Amino acid sequence: MTADGYMGRFLVADLTRTEAWSVPLPAWLREGFVGGKGFGARLLCDLVPSGADPLGPENVIMFMTGPLTATAAPSMRACVVTKSPLTGIYLDSFFGGRFGPEIKYAGYDGLIVTGRAAHPTILAIQDDQVLFHPAGSIWGTDALTANARVKAELDAPEARVVTIGQAGENQVGFALISCEYNRQAGRGGAGAVMGAKNLKAIAVTGRRLVRVHDPVAFDAACRRAAADIAASDACSALTDSGTSNAVPWSNTVGTLPFRNHFDQVDAKADRLGDEGQKKHLFLGKAACHGCPIRCSQMGAVRTGRYAHMITDIVEYESAALMGSNLDIHDVRAVAHLVKLCDRYGLDSMSTGVVIAFAFEAVEKKVLSSPAGVTLAFGSVDGAEYLIRAIARQEDELGRLLGQGVKRAAVQLGKGSEAYALHVKGLEVPGWAPRGTPGMGLAYMTADRGACHQRGFMVAYEVGGEKFQGRPVDTYSLAQKAEILKDRQDYLAGLDALVKCDFGAFGVTSAHYAEMFNAATGRDVAPSFFNEVGERIWNQVRLFNLDEGLDARDDRLPRRFVDEPLPSGPHKGRRISDEDMDVLLTDYYCLRGWDSDGRPRAAKLAALGLQPSQRFEVGAPPRPLSPPTRDR
Amino acid sequence: MTRKIFIRTHFDLCTGCELCQLACSQRLLGGYNPHRALLRIAHARENLYHFPTVCSQCTNPYCATVCPVDAIERNAVTGAMVVDHDKCVACGLCHRYCPVQMIWIDPDLKKSVKCDLCGGDPCCVKACPTGALELATTGDDHDG
The missing domain is CATH 1.10.599.10 (Aldehyde Ferredoxin Oxidoreductase Protein, subunit A, domain 3)
Structure with missing residues (x-):
């Protein structure tokens, strides 16, 4: 076994053939692209043919780790990389929680999923054992219910699971992947790619050890990085109240979107920030794997119409885009809307922008509200109606908006492109840029x-x-x-x-370099x-x-x-x-x-980006494990 | 009664970050994997609660009682129940009768493994960023 922070191989799972095999991590890829986003960027170029349908079997969806993922290096994550069905271009989406590390504990630097399953499937990975398990009645459940059902179905309570909700199954353009536990690979529609592949969930359990090159030096480097975090005011603020305290700050500096970015200040912003959330939601803190910051403020709505719902913090992006941008200021209602998104498996950022677009389109009489529904700024019920319509894809309105604002505006016309807030098809985040x-x-x-x-x-x-x-x-x-x-x-x-x-x-480039060097045995400068x-x-x-x-x-x-x-x-x-x-x-x-x-060619040459090497998944030399067929 | 060191857990402070388990697995096995650590965290109610479980270093330790080769003995200094790997025959009886599953046969070491309090200075306690694991002392200090 290697002791360099890497596991030395990828797992390839072909859903069409229901076969899985491992491929060695090439040295050139490890040296030049390091891990995570680097692996994903290169492999997407090498594995997905030009012009491939993001929702077709030829697209790949990859879950990539890096050399520091799953170690004691503080605050590390993993990422999903695929071709986005929302934008038609490269997509990466990063997630914390406990799923990423488990990929390495199972013995892989990344999972590469290709093809399309004939039936709804759960990919179950336990070290070298890979099972294509029928999803059965778990298909159709929401992302959090599916997490529990998958563990029960596989009799694997310790498994770390990613799931999609109904939105992913229905291939909504901004469907997310829900990562153990309730951390989201949110942006760009990675959940729709899973849905199109008939892949409801991936469950991973691993017993392998992740080893580093120099454990003593690595431990020392991790301590220095943790000290950076402890000394950082920004990190301390996140420990105190997560990203919720960014709401009043953003409002003060004039970057908070209000009513579909009509303005960038909101008189009632404080209700959505740390003040409102501490009063109405927070109970305790939760951390992702290996993270001392613990930015996640877990809690519950205890009073009012949405009482007795467990909720994570309403993150800044959700508070901005599902709150102020919709002119909704009851943080309990915003928590409810975001939880609906989490369960259906919708990116709450894009969903907020899409709803704001729809509200404005109704205001401008470009779109009409269905009978008995009020689609207007300030309407929680209107927002909830649209979330359900988008996730279920059962009516014309849901199908229109489920494509994201770029395509919806093209379809709707009548000048609606002017207030369709996206770049390249991805909805604009909650930091409004006029003035910056x-x-x-x-x-x-x-x-x-x-x-x-x-x-x-x-x-x-x-x-x-x-x-x-x-x-x-x-x-x-x-x-x-x-x-x-x-x-x-x-x-x-x-x-x-x-x-x-x-x-x-918090962590300085010098200390990232120290951790990287001690883990991998390389000798790089910051x-x-x-x-x-x-x-x-x-x-x-x-x-x-x-x-x-x-x-x-x-x-x-x-x-x-x-x-x-x-x-x-x-x-x-x-x-x-x-x-x-x-x-x-x-x-x-x-x-x-x-x-x-x-x-320019000179730039590509300087970066060593000539296409002389190419990563291939190859054919399965022999299955990793005896029959990996449906049970 | 001898003085006994033990780890007191505070579920209200535990964030589920697993830094304790990473430190433990690295010390025990020379690599990281929380599943292989000698303490456990259970996550409940949609990640709202995190319950750390550590070895109680029992006053009436079933693991030691059932051991057919007397491989598990109390350390006189720390009070921890410690497995002697030279004696352990990996029969697994200790695991079978531990009420909180805090002792088992490690697949690589092929010996029974359990918390030995790191000889009195537990690395999990040092790794915990919130104080959810606390080093405490019990027993009759007045005898000393």
Whole structure:
């Protein structure tokens, strides 16, 4: 067995043939792409043919770990990588909880699932044993019920399980994967890919050990990283109240979406933040595997119409997009709506944006409410109606909105594209960008579509974060591309480990490097993560270009471009076409991309991205275990 | 009665992070896997509750009583029940009669394994970020 943080192989499960086999982790992949997002980015390019239907059998869905996943390195995660049915391009979605580590305990650096099962299936993995188990009546259940049912069905209470809900089964464009326990690979419709593959759940149990190269040095490095976290104000705030305290902060700095991004301030925001949630919801804290931060504030709704429902924290994104953006301020009601999304298996971020779009479309008389239903800002019942309609896909309204705002607006027409808030088809997160042009550029250029996690420019533009020791001007366009590129590369590099965003608020690059070196036996400098990240970023760009994306897709939704903000600290601000041109020209230039946003040959060569190597899953040399057929 | 060290658990502070189990498995086996650690965490009610279970170092230890080769003895300093791997024949009787499943045969070591309190300075307690595991002392200190 290796002692370098890796397990040395992937598990390939072909649902069409109901066969599973392992493939060695190639040295070139490990060296050049490190893990997690890096593995996923490269393998998606190598395994999915150009133009493949994301919901067809030729798409793959991968669950990837990194060299630090499943170790005592604080605050690590894993990721899902696939071609998105929502955007038609690269998708990764990161999840905490306890499923990611279990992949390694079962002996694999990642799971690669291909094909399409003939019948609803549970993929059950216990070390070398792989079973294609019929899902039976578990198909049709919600994501959390399915988790319990899968464990009971397999008689595996210790199994770590991922499931989809009804939304995934019905292939809703923004269906999520619910990861042990109730942590979500939320964005971009990975749940729909599982649904299209007839894959209800994956259950993993592993008894193997994850070994590191130098346990003494690794332990010391982990302690230094944990000390970074303990000393970080940002991490302490997350320990105290998770991301809920970002609600009042975002409102103060004018980045909180209100009524489908009509405005970026909300007078009632505090009701949705830590103040409201501490009063109405929180009971105790829960942590993901190996995390000292424990940002998850578990609790229950104890009073009112939605009483006696267990709920996790209403995260900032959910509070913003399912709360203020819908003009709903009873945090118990928002918790109820988010829990519905969790159960049906819908991304609460995209769902919130879709509902806001529908409410505005009704307001503008482009869409009409069904009889007896009020679809209007402030209506909890209206939001609930739409969540159910989208998840069930039983009527025209549900099918229209289940495609996401980009396609819904195209179908609906009548100017609705102007308030369909997405980039590349992915709905815009809860950090409204008018007034923070760098954040706008981050949305324009994020690899999976509008994403706030690939370079959180808000921190620099209104949060007082310095870049290379100097304060950053809020409204200036200068330097924004430079800061963003640095952040995108660095974070993509850490996403190969696989870090959690919140751990990275505290842990320094030097200490990530120390943990990585002690775990793997390599000897890299802190700058390594930017180098790897740039390679990954360009690899993903190649995939997206191959899928037909071009510079015209690196643009913001028209609301941010055409409509000056009506009020708040950034009153009058927008990000004009000219602003976008300046930002993007700068950005492409820094990236070594041409004016069409294509990496130049010299850049690809410098990054070692020539297609000389190619990962193949091959055919099953021999099944890992005796009969892996349906039981 | 001798002084006894033990680990007191506080389920109200446990977050289920498994850092204790990672430290334990690394010390015992030289690698990470919470399932192989000598303490357990049960997650209940949609992840709202986390219940850590550790060896009680029982006053009436069934594991030692049923051991056919007297491989499990109390350490005079810590009070922990400790398995002597030179004596253990891996029969599994200890596992069969432990009421809280805190002793079993490890598949790699092929010997009975249980918490020995790390000789008095348990690594799980040191790894716990919240104080959910606490090192405590019982017994008659007045005798000393």
